[in-house]
Amino acid sequence: MPPGRPLRILVCIKQVPKAQDLQVDPKTQTLKRVGVPSEINPPDANALEFALRMKDRMPAEIVVLSMGPTSFDESLERAVAMGADRAVLLTDRILGGSDTVPTAHALSETIRKIGGYDLILCGEETTDASTGHVGPGIAGHLDIPQITYISDMEIVDGRVRARRTAEDGSEWWETAMPCLLTVNFGCNRPREPTLSGKIRVKRGGVIVHWSCADVGIDPNKVGLKNSPTIVAKVDTVHLPPRARKMFTGEPREAVAQLLHALVEDGVIRP
Amino acid sequence: MIEHHNALEGKSHFKGVWVFLEGRKGALRDVSIQLIGEGRRIADRRGVTLTGVLPGYRVEALARHAIGYGLDRVIVVDHPLLEIYRSRPFTKVMATLIHRDKPEIVLYGASKNGRDLGGRLHAVLETGLAADCVKFDLDDEGNLDMIRPSFGGKSLAHILCKQHRPQMASARRNVFLAPSHDPARAGEIVHQTADLSEADLDAKLLEFKEFVREGGQRPDEAEVVVSGGYGLGDPKNFGMLQELADLLGGAVAASRKAVDSGWIPKEFQVGQTGMTVRPKVYFAIGISGAVQHLAGMQESGKIVAINIDPKAAIFEIADYGIVGDLFQIVPELIRQLKELKAPGLPTEILPAAV
Numbered sequence: 001m002p003p004g005r006p007l008r009i010l011v012c013i014k015q016v017p018k019a020q021d022l023q024v025d026p027k028t029q030t031l032k033r034v035g036v037p038s039e040i041n042p043p044d045a046n047a048l049e050f051a052l053r054m055k056d057r058m059p060a061e062i063v064v065l066s067m068g069p070t071s072f073d074e075s076l077e078r079a080v081a082m083g084a085d086r087a088v089l090l091t092d093r094i095l096g097g098s099d100t101v102p103t104a105h106a107l108s109e110t111i112r113k114i115g116g117y118d119l120i121l122c123g124e125e126t127t128d129a130s131t132g133h134v135g136p137g138i139a140g141h142l143d144i145p146q147i148t149y150i151s152d153m154e155i156v157d158g159r160v161r162a163r164r165t166a167e168d169g170s171e172w173w174e175t176a177m178p179c180l181l182t183v184n185f186g187c188n189r190p191r192e193p194t195l196s197g198k199i200r201v202k203r204g205g206v207i208v209h210w211s212c213a214d215v216g217i218d219p220n221k222v223g224l225k226n227s228p229t230i231v232a233k234v235d236t237v238h239l240p241p242r243a244r245k246m247f248t249g250e251p252r253e254a255v256a257q258l259l260h261a262l263v264e265d266g267v268i269r270p
Numbered sequence: 271m272i273e274h275h276n277a278l279e280g281k282s283h284f285k286g287v288w289v290f291l292e293g294r295k296g297a298l299r300d301v302s303i304q305l306i307g308e309g310r311r312i313a314d315r316r317g318v319t320l321t322g323v324l325p326g327y328r329v330e331a332l333a334r335h336a337i338g339y340g341l342d343r344v345i346v347v348d349h350p351l352l353e354i355y356r357s358r359p360f361t362k363v364m365a366t367l368i369h370r371d372k373p374e375i376v377l378y379g380a381s382k383n384g385r386d387l388g389g390r391l392h393a394v395l396e397t398g399l400a401a402d403c404v405k406f407d408l409d410d411e412g413n414l415d416m417i418r419p420s421f422g423g424k425s426l427a428h429i430l431c432k433q434h435r436p437q438m439a440s441a442r443r444n445v446f447l448a449p450s451h452d453p454a455r456a457g458e459i460v461h462q463t464a465d466l467s468e469a470d471l472d473a474k475l476l477e478f479k480e481f482v483r484e485g486g487q488r489p490d491e492a493e494v495v496v497s498g499g500y501g502l503g504d505p506k507n508f509g510m511l512q513e514l515a516d517l518l519g520g521a522v523a524a525s526r527k528a529v530d531s532g533w534i535p536k537e538f539q540v541g542q543t544g545m546t547v548r549p550k551v552y553f554a555i556g557i558s559g560a561v562q563h564l565a566g567m568q569e570s571g572k573i574v575a576i577n578i579d580p581k582a583a584i585f586e587i588a589d590y591g592i593v594g595d596l597f598q599i600v601p602e603l604i605r606q607l608k609e610l611k612a613p614g615l616p617t618e619i620l621p622a623a624v
């Protein structure tokens with residue numbers, strides 16, 4: 001642990017439409033965001049819980065950071081009510097339409113302004129963009145070590161040890177602070193907001209809003225215009241229609257009907 | 271240090287298609303091989319060469335082997351500090367090569383390491399990177415049309431990177447067909463030195479624990495997949511699914527929640543962050559049918575869902591469904607399948623056509 005002061009952990013969270021409510025606007029072919037219930041991007045909630053558990057064990061300050069419209073306050077308030085110390089929302093109209101390059105740039109500039117950080121936690125990916133590129137992008141900009149897809153971590157002799165999930169096994173990595181970690185979805189169960197946390201939110205002053213000018217972000221580096229990628233068009237996927245045949249009755253009967261159908265289809269051969 | 275390629279005229283300096291070759295335990299990752307095939311197709315349409323880039327240690331033989339899949343040349347960066355994948359040195363090596371040689375297109379496998387590398391690199395290079403592509407095309411101006419699922423696979427987004435070079439994309443595993451291997455194929459090996467020192471090793475691998483696979487078929491190669499979810503309630507119940515899979519000559523797989531619960535190794539996970547399977551029949555047992563799960567199995571021939579909740583989303587994409595307790599249904603399935611397999615009995619247990 002860094003001597004003499006609490007660990008400063010920054011958690012990057014994004015607000016996303018609730019998974020089961022993902023709806024595509026048939027006209028614009030973009031994700032419907034208004035009038036759709038939102039939540040903290042689920043892996044980011046795991047990242048926050050990760051930070052909160054560290055704070056349960058050692059002196060730490062948790063700053064939650066997000067870039068987006070002011071409606072994201074809802075998630076930031078929830079994060080503070082769960083136990084984060086404070087939150088920063090980078091919000092500016094010129095950020096609209098940013099892809100992962102300006103997003104990583106703007107977030108890393110904001111992180112520089114917050115300063116004094118030991119750990120940056122991101123989620124493994126978002127449910128709406130699902131690239132997983134923003135976390136490593138921030139680490140690249142800040143030129144700090146990164147360990148992605150982690151589900152466990154400890155601090156030993158002032159160094160971070162983290163367990164990473166690879167396709168074929170699990171790896172334990174060690175690195176120095178400050179560093180950036182991306183946290184696996186589902187590696188813990190995010191806690192509920194507490195009453196005292198809610199009161200802190202009510203009292204106000206826990207969330208600050210910064211514009212690009214506040215942070216010193218170059219307007220020529222962010223937004224749709226300065227995003228290398230564009231979505232040229234979106235095709236609706238036409239999946240093969242499914243029979244959706246339900247077999248009912250006693251298990252014995254239902255199973256017999258199912259097997260009969262599968263044999264008829266020629267997909268299983270007795 | 272970082273060049274900007276915002277001016278269109280700058281684009282013409284960028285030539286050729288590159289594929290990042292990921293080695294793992296002395297072999298190429300399957301997604302890298304699949305990418306060579308797709309890279310070949312794109313390079314031929316653009317009329318340019320296809321280059322593999324292989325950072326590693328003592329990988330010359332691997333590079334020679336890789337050429338056989340259809341590469342024109344391989345840039346080998348051989349260095350002891352590149353023996354295993356690490357974010358910082360690999361980013362440094364790739365960034366240096368890309369700045370110097372200016373490829374027009376760079377492709378990565380969307381493995382954990384591929385995303386770790388691509389994410390860091392695209393920010394450093396300030397160029398576009400489309401994640402998890404399942405299809406590539408070229409637009410009228412010759413830009414790479416990078417096609418990826420969006421909104422949980424409900425649609426396909428066409429991503430273009432018009433003003434920045436290189437155009438970069440990662441590709442999902444098992445979507446592109448692995449090309450055949452021609453050991454006689456001629457190709458050039460180009461050796462590159464890497465300017466690396468211990469200072470570039472900012473992370474140390476302390477331990478690697480390989481997931482153990484207990485025999486059985488690989489789900490992505492099986493004709494029948496019996497997949498279990500959180501509804502199984504306990505890891506031991508995968509034994510029951512294995513028995514069912516064995517009777518059907520198939521493989522067991524799982525939802526991420528079952529994997530995250532530690533019930534079954536990660537490599538059995540189906541879905542957006544696991545593998546894609548396309549068996550003749552997919553049994554989803556105690557799986558709710560989240561979009562991220564569907565992303566990995568919705569192209570299956572027939573889908574059978576067994577779930578206690580009649581409102582479970584999985585029923586919406588099922589050909590056949592049984593609403594019920596899996597602890598009753600699965601044993602019954604096993605019993606009847608055994609009966610079916612016993613000679614002389616089938617017609618007796620099958621009801622009239624439904």
Ligand SMILES: Cc1cc2nc3c(=O)[nH]c(=O)nc-3n(C[C@H](O)[C@H](O)[C@H](O)COP(=O)(O)OP(=O)(O)OC[C@H]3O[C@@H](n4cnc5c(N)ncnc54)[C@H](O)[C@@H]3O)c2cc1C
Binds near residue numbers: 500527539
């Ligand atoms: C970034 C990200 C990536 C993800 N990637 C993946 C992925 O690759 N693959 C994946 O699968 N998920 C993935 N998920 C998770 C996904 O959103 C779901 O959480 C997960 O698929 C749920 O798994 P499940 O269906 O097994 O569990 P649950 O949703 O808990 O469903 C369990 C089901 O079992 C049923 N059940 C319970 N008891 C019984 C019984 N006795 N008999 C019959 N049925 C019973 C219940 O009715 C329920 O429908 C991802 C999520 C995120 C955020």
Ligand SMILES: Nc1ncnc2c1ncn2[C@@H]1O[C@H](COP(=O)(O)O)[C@@H](O)[C@H]1O
Binds near residue numbers: 013067100129134
């Ligand atoms: N707008 C945002 N505000 C804060 N954090 C973000 C934002 N976008 C992405 N992130 C972080 O980066 C991670 C990966 O996002 P993505 O690359 O979009 O899949 C997320 O899990 C967040 O931790």
